[in-house]
Amino acid sequence: MQELEISEEHVGAVWWLIMWRIWAGETVGMLGIALIINLIGITGWHPAISGIASLVILAILFKLVWWPFVVGMALRKKYHGFRIMLVPLEPPPAV
Numbered sequence: 001m002q003e004l005e006i007s008e009e010h011v012g013a014v015w016w017l018i019m020w021r022i023w024a025g026e027t028v029g030m031l032g033i034a035l036i037i038n039l040i041g042i043t044g045w046h047p048a049i050s051g052i053a054s055l056v057i058l059a060i061l062f063k064l065v066w067w068p069f070v071v072g073m074a075l076r077k078k079y080h081g082f083r084i085m086l087v088p089l090e091p092p093p094a095v
Contacts, residue, residue, distance in 0.1 A: 004082055013079050021070045029066060033058045 004010070037054055075084050 010082060014074055017077060018070055018074050021073060022067060025066050025070065026063070029062045030059060033062065
């Protein structure tokens with residue numbers, strides 16, 4: 001197994017994958033959450049907290065789930081010419 005030096009192209013490829021998937025997922029997720037909050041508001045039911053506060057709380061919870069999922073996707077992806085590999089560190093020699 002050959003280890004590659006980290007280059008700007010490698011960093012850019014991983015960064016781009018993470019950023020666009022976070023943006024795309026959050027856009028779709030937040031639109032869905034906003035739609036649900038608005039549909040609840042149309043029914044006349046009023047939760048104990050405002051719609052904006054509900055949106056902020058749900059946005060934070062969504063991010064806590066979505067971001068680690070995206071990082072996992074980035075770690076599993078085969079990029080053009082490389083992939084990220086996790087290998088265990090060798091234990092220090094016994095003295």
